[in-house]
Amino acid sequence: MSDDEKGKGPKRSGLLTRVDGFFDIMTRPAYWAKAKMDSMQENHKNVYYHRKYNRVPTIDQCRVGDEICMYEANQQFKRDFLVDKEKMTLLRRRVKQCAINNEFKEEVMLFESCKEIEDLYKNALLAYSIKYGELGAYPTAKSCYMKQKHRMIWERRHGKTITAPER
Structure with missing residues (x-):
């Protein structure tokens, strides 16, 4: 075996070499563009996975008759309302899950193991009802x-x- 043939596979035909060259010409720009995009994305990684809104002035900071400020404050209130509602849903789910996980234990053990989560839920429920209770079906910031x-x-x-x- 000569030095030229060491480490090489079977000899390829001219057609296969041309086809490989054609595919190389077609894919090289795509690989180059992907490498450029990846390097740009590494420099500008987003930390937030959800859309982040800037806080707007609350309804008490709006001037009288400033409809745009009042509208933005109302939209901010609606977003806050949905976030607080979701927090209450998650806490309620945690309490239920803790009760299900400790279902087969004695009654005394159940209250001791879930007491911390239940106290957190009760405090959050009190704060939620103070803020949003009795506002009606369509609460507004005002x-x-x-x-x-x-x-x-x-x-x-x-x-x-x-x-x-x-406590």
């Missing part, structure tokens, strides 16, 4: 702000009565 204002006036006159459950 109605929520008025509810907060009325609650603060009532607490100033009568003292704070709604408290978080004791």
